[in-house]
Structure formats: C-alpha cells, structure tokens
Amino acid sequence: AQSVSQHNHHVILSEAASLELGCNYSYGGTVNLFWYVQYPGQHLQLLLKYFSGDPLVKGIKGFEAEFIKSKFSFNLRKPSVQWSDTAEYFCAVCSGGYQKVTFGTGTKLQVIP
C-alpha cells in the first residue's frame, strides 16, 4: 500500500524567508505526486502536480517541487514566503493507473509579518 510522510508538522517563518517542506512516499511503481494547500477555513486546492517529465515542477504563487525518484521524495519549495502563504500544505500520491489518492498528515505553515 502507498503511504506518504511529511516530516514537519508545524513550521513558523518570517516573511521573505525561504521554505522547504519535506515529503516522502513509499510505493515502488509509477506514481503521480501532488501538493495541495488548505487556507484557513477553506477547502483543499491543488498547488502543483507531477506526472512525468521534468522533475522540477512549478506551481501557482511561486511554489515549486522537485521529484527525486531515488529518494522517493517530492519536496515543496518557495524562495520567499509571504504572510498570505499561511496555510496547511498536504503532499499526496496516487499510484499509476488508480484513482486512490493518499495524503500525508499535512504541514501547518505560519508566516509572521
């Protein structure tokens, strides 16, 4: 069965600081990888996705993620965070050919002005 680990449960940063959130998955086959964001009181929205090709994926609002197959990782990055990035971030994996998506436990990001 596929599983997803997010190592940071709560991250506090000052505005303009750089962000990297870790995500590791366990599944040996082909995977599709996602980062979703949940702003306070709202539903989950897709931030970015990786299906194939260039392992460096760019998403909305300046976020990017890098797929490293050998490390089973899909870390999320942003060079300079803003207060509006305060939210919970979820890594998710879907094994190839199936629609069952497994989510990590989430990382709460708090950006201090």
Add this chain to the structure above:
Amino acid sequence: DAGVIQSPRHEVTEMGQEVTLRCKPISGHDYLFWYRQTMMRGLELLIYFNNNVPIDDSGMPEDRFSAKMPNASFSTLKIQPSEPRDSAVYFCASSPPTVPTGELFFGEGSRLTVL
C-alpha cells in the same frame, strides 16, 4: 463552472441521531471521493466511486457509515447512529475521467459536530 457542492456546511447533532451529508460532483467527473479530516488522523479516504459504483470502501470506519451514489450528480454519506468521535470535517471530491489520474477537486466540506 460550478465546483463540487456539499451540504450542509455545518451540522450539529446529538449522539445517536442520523446524519446525512450530501455532495454534487462537478459535471462530467466520473470519480467521487469522500474524505474525513480530523486533527488526530489528518485526511482519511473513506470511500470512492467510479461511474456511480463503489470501488473501494475499505476506509469506512464501521457499519454505522454508509455511502451511496444513485446517479452521476449526487452522493450521500450517512452516519447512523452518530457518535461524538465522528465529529470531523467531511470533504467530497471529484475527478475527471482523464489520464493521468489523481487530481482531485474538493468541495468546501461539511463540518460535523456530534454532542
């Protein structure tokens, strides 16, 4: 385009009562998912449907939970009888019949409080 629509947005009920949550997926999407979100367990997949047929219900906690999808535009998640530990936010999501798979479109969620 209308997104995934869930109702009610908030539900407060007493232990033992029946709760029904409703979901209308995005038109044309043939996958529908029910997730439960709690502080302790995060996002858990309860059940998902493809073309109105339940594909995987292994995440349904126990017999008190049931889900149906009578047609392509409507699904329900029912809890009977409800218990305080069922308090959570229940999300419905849908996805289109395209490949590759896995991209989900979520509704606003139904926040359930069982007293």
